[in-house]
Amino acid sequence: MIRRSPATALIALLVLVFLYAPLVVVIIYSFNTARYGAEWHGFTVDWYLRLIHNDPAIAATINTIELACTSTFFSVLLGSILAYGMSRYEFPFKRLFHHVLHVPVFIPDIVMAVALLLFFAVLRKWLAGFELGMTTMTLAHITFQIPFIAIVVRARMADCDPQLEEAAADLGAGPWLTFRHITFPLMVPGIVAGGLLAFTLSLDDFVVSFFTSGPGSTTLPILIYSSVKRGLTPDINAIASLIVIVSALTVVTVAWLRGRTEVKT
């Protein structure tokens, strides 16, 4: 048995504090009565209640959720098909393609954002449409979500015995029935985990959204940014707290789903 030394425990504690203290502070101050500054004046849930009447915040929330849902839907569809194709078929430059797929994961958001902005400008020049707004933001989000989904789904498929599909064929299932009864059910945990990951990425994204948004397509991160320029206010803290909670719940769900499916295979 490994003995736990007090030093290890202390370091672990410090790391946890380092990671979560800012988030805890935001959540605590969202219950602060004081309108400005870092002084504690008393407890209130007023800021949360007032959000209901904060029309820009409501509109931004709707935009954010709509954007996250739409982009996740399409990226899950495309990313899963991509993962399936990459793990089941051989094609020229497959290795190169595999590496290229990882690039959007590594490149800085700001570069991605500038590239997308330029790309939409070029498209706008040659084709009609592509005015900055919800459509361009959705396209932009799908772009950076696809690799994450493809990577997660592919990892999941790599864990599955390819002989399972042969076994299905051997038992009389044609290609479609094999996919429906064997391959797809085995992909599902990967698809769900990848989808939730993509969903949180879209929910929290600021840089890409900021560059590709247009009038009327303000999302919560953009709203928070523009409000903060006018000073930190408790209602921002309340919105931020809510985002933290939604994101955390999503991540916990992903972990739970993974844990559950790993036991099963």
Next chain:
Amino acid sequence: MQPADPKSNSALAVECQHLTRRFGKIEALAGVSLNVRRGEFFSLLGPSGCGKTTLLRIIAGLDLPDSGGLRIGGIESLRLPAWKRPVNTVFQSYALFPHLSVSENIAFGLRMKRLSAIEITRRTTSVMELTQIMPLAARHPNELSGGQKQRVALARAIVNEPQVLLLDEPLGALDLKLRKELQLELHHLQQRLEMTFVHVTHDQDEAMTMSDRVAVMNAGRVEQLGTPEEIYERPKTRFVAEFIGECNLFEGKFISRDGSRLEADSPLGRLRIDLPSTAIELAEQGKLLLGIRPERISLVGGHAGDNRVLGRIEEITFNGAESRYRINLGKVGLRVTELNTGRRDVGLFVGDSVEVALAPGNIFLLEG
């Protein structure tokens, strides 16, 4: 023309004609032709890489040959995809569906055939009873032991009542004791179901115990095909003689032949050899490769008409039921195995001189 009902006609379950298959530079099958009779337990035996699994996969439809023909139940089958062939496979890795329970795994083939729910339940239940896995019905594959998985994989295949059941090293992943147990069970099951079994293994014991006939394969070819007795008693090639059981091999020189009686010169002296048939063709000169099983050599006694050679005991290994001797005959050594029946009055010791007796009918002639 093809017979309308293959079950009533062909006595052959599987017919392979000159099947070849290459993987890059490796020739997995170099022209394999063999027939499997209906209702027999047929084993493909050989070392890993001999092409036995490739042949099985071609019969299953999971791989295609480069050339050759394949008939299953008298019907040309190469063009049929795996899911339309009347065969089912027990995979070496079992390949149980991890997201389905044991009973759902077993019912899968029947569901794909769109049988009624009642029929599926009836057949699934009866197969689970037959293979004694009824208590496991609701479990998932990850909750099963190796032996249990093996039974589920078997049940999942036989529930479909295939014309031919293909088994790819079905007992390979199990420990020795369980393997012995399941060998017997598989054998009984096959006799009970009267189903054709084609079984791939590298374990000669397994092939000998279970099979009606065995095809010994090496380097993409069938070296010899016959009953376990034929293959053991009369191996045709050096490979078969050495791969199956133990064998003393020595070279000889042709001297004369009279029908099935052959005389040859060897390091053991002049030997009389009885060929199994007068029809055996033989280059009536030059070198011969001869062999004899260790337990077919008598150390003391023997019968009239045996070849007799004097030798000295060099080593004795006592092994409980049997003793193994190494006999020095001057130019060559012989391995001799004797059952410890206790019939001999005097024990033999290292250094003793013995008269070794080799019956003419026990010596066999090998190709290459």
